[in-house]
Amino acid sequence: MVNGVKPGITIKGTKDGLLFYLDDSRPFSDILSELRHKLEDDHAAKIWDGPEMNVLIKLGKRQITKLEEMALRELFASRKNLIIKHFESDGKPYLLEQESEIQMRVGTVRSGQIFSFEGNILFVGDINPGGVIRSTGDIYVLGALRGLAHAGSQGDQQAIIAASVLKPTQLRIADVISRPPDRWDESEVGMRFAYLVDHQIAVERLVHLSKIRSDKEWKGNR
Amino acid sequence: MSFSEGWDTMGESIVVTSGKGGVGKSTTSVNIGTALALCGKRVCLVDTDIGLRNLDVLMGLENRIIYDIIDVIEERCDLKKALIKDKRCNDLYLLAAAQTKDKSSITSNQLRRIIAELKDEFDYVVIDSPAGIELGFQIAAAGADQAIVVTTPENAAVRDADRVIGLLEKEKLPTPKLIINRIKSHLTKNGGMMDVDEVVAVLAIHLLGIVPDDEQVIRAGNLGEPIAFDNSPAGKAYRNIAKRIQGEMVPLLVLDREVSMFRRMKKWFGFA
Structure with missing residues (x-):
């Protein structure tokens, strides 16, 4: 932010829980490492301790694979109070259809x-x-x-x-x-x-x- | 000259390339050019191997070079003046490369302009590409309407040819055609060398011709007299290739005969 780079992840609180916007213009691996930093970093850790909260993940135009979904879920699993409700991609199913296709x-x-x-x-x-x-x-x-x-x-x-x-x-x-x-x-x-x-x-x-x-x-x- | 006339006389430019060095690109360029000229076509050979020119040597024209391609680009002379007429064929010309500069002294667009100008004058413009897949190759390929890939039936050469075909396909060229050079029929027979079918199966492009390994080619190169004039098997192979370039259907040479057999065959065809 200091050097003008837009963060890959934007978090917003709503009445239904936390909204995670994952920037669809960044490589998925960057998003993952930024998310890991946000969730696991000790300084930030305090923010996450609290009552159970629903999480909605917005992927923008990006669609993800089953494996990428698993990677995301694994990261969120490090915070027991954060429960992923669902994923969302703009106007498309969030999963890339590939299974058995x-x-x-x-x-x-x-x-x-x-x-x-x-x-x-x-x-x-x-x-x-x-x-x-x-x-x-x-x-x-x-x-x-x-x-x-x-x-x-x-x-x-x-x-x-x-x-x-x-x-x-x-x-x-x-x-x-x-x-x-x-x-x-x-x-x-x-x-x-x-x-x-x-x-x-x-x-x-x-x-x-x-x-x-x-x-x-x-x-x-x- | 009216527009339609100019259009009608528009020639075709063909780049001869291989990736790997030493498979016979320059020899092939010279002989295809010579054979096309022998068929009565107007042909210009363009050497783009700047810094390592040798088409002039193979044609025996080394001592006639006054201006080269760089002189044309740097406008020290006009294109017509830089063309060197062949000793033997009236309709065969060479645009020599410069020996003192390097590949970066010419750009794709400059070559394209020269080739376009030559295509107005000639039926075929044969561009001899340098080895490798770097700048020199890219520039040579940029000026061409068609491409011929030369390989020998060896694994390393076929790999490099495959790479080059991939790169040529990325340019907007039509699928290149293949010449397999230096076939040693006794080696392919005992499995010591890939045979023609194997090479074609891997590269999966149209086979334009096969050229047998022939000592005469080396001798001819040293004498500066292209083998295409010759009645040797290699000379005949190049003349056949020239016919195929012009759209004629010519069967491939039969290679697994003894040399004496070739002589006899030539007799049948009335050459000897």
């Missing part, structure tokens, strides 16, 4: 290019060596995956990476990194998917996906 993109991710995505992605085309495809959810490649793929990039350990040709330079799921063997057996790259077991990346043939995603399995009504 899958979106399609086509093209080629070439060396030096990074394709980042929120949610589950079906990519029709190739990811070439030196190229990166990254998503917070699952990655399905209808084409050859020769570059780097990172699924569940915000920590979703359930995310999988599937490809018609799975011949990556590196695979990452959540925070686990793995590199394929140095020599490929060409017969072992077609129609594969990678998933996490015991904090390790395993690769299986796509026909076995129903074991990992049994909830998604299609069953004939015999």
Whole structure:
């Protein structure tokens, strides 16, 4: 404020409780750290001690993911008397719709290019060596995956990476990194998917996906 | 000249680039230019590798340079005066790069203006780009309507070509076309080198031609006589590429034959 920077978070008291305005022009990580500072800083701490209070969080034009919501709730959990009533985005549902949705993109991710995505992605085309495809959810490649793929990039350990040709330079799921063997057996790259077991990346043939995603399995009504 | 006339004679500018150095960009530029000229087209080669010029050497025109591209930009001479006519082809010209300056002495807009002026005069303007993806490459690409990416069938070269294709797609150029240079058929056969299909599968762009590895190319370069005049396999490959640039359908060279086989084939086609 002193140096003229608008605070990322504005707090107002209303008769229904506290209103938190989170500036939608700032990166979400900045907002989080500012909020952490406001809630956990010892000098400010006294303000928060008091009777139970409802909290309404206004996100402006921003929509957040489930993971971002969890991060916010975790911060507020440090103050037992602050109870989050609800989140609000301007004219939109506050959550980015991505759960169980899958979106399609086509093209080629070439060396030096990074394709980042929120949610589950079906990519029709190739990811070439030196190229990166990254998503917070699952990655399905209808084409050859020769570059780097990172699924569940915000920590979703359930995310999988599937490809018609799975011949990556590196695979990452959540925070686990793995590199394929140095020599490929060409017969072992077609129609594969990678998933996490015991904090390790395993690769299986796509026909076995129903074991990992049994909830998604299609069953004939015999 | 009326407006419509000027429009009709508008040529096409093609940038030849590769990312990686030493894959044969300049050799390809010279030979494509020569082969196009042999087809009766009016062609101008533009060397944009300022500070490291060598198109003039490959064409054997080094001793004829009086003005270069920087002289044109700094208005020491007009464009027509700076063009060097080829020894052998009447309709082939070279605009040489300066050897004493560096890449920053020219801007995209300056090159664009020169290329636009050349396109009024010539059917094809072939721009030889410097290696790398920095300023020099960006400037060369800025002046082009089309792009040709040269690679050799090696992993490192294909990676760099892939990167360059990505960068060219970001410019408003149409998807570049591919030339695979220096194919050693005996190496691809025993798996020691990527084969043509593998390279095309990775880069996923249209293949304009393949050029076999040929000692004659090096010899020709040293003599300053482009191989495209020659009846060697590489020379034929470049002439085929020139035909494809003009929209003709020409089948790819068959590479996995013995050299003697090539001789025999040439006989069939009436070359030898």
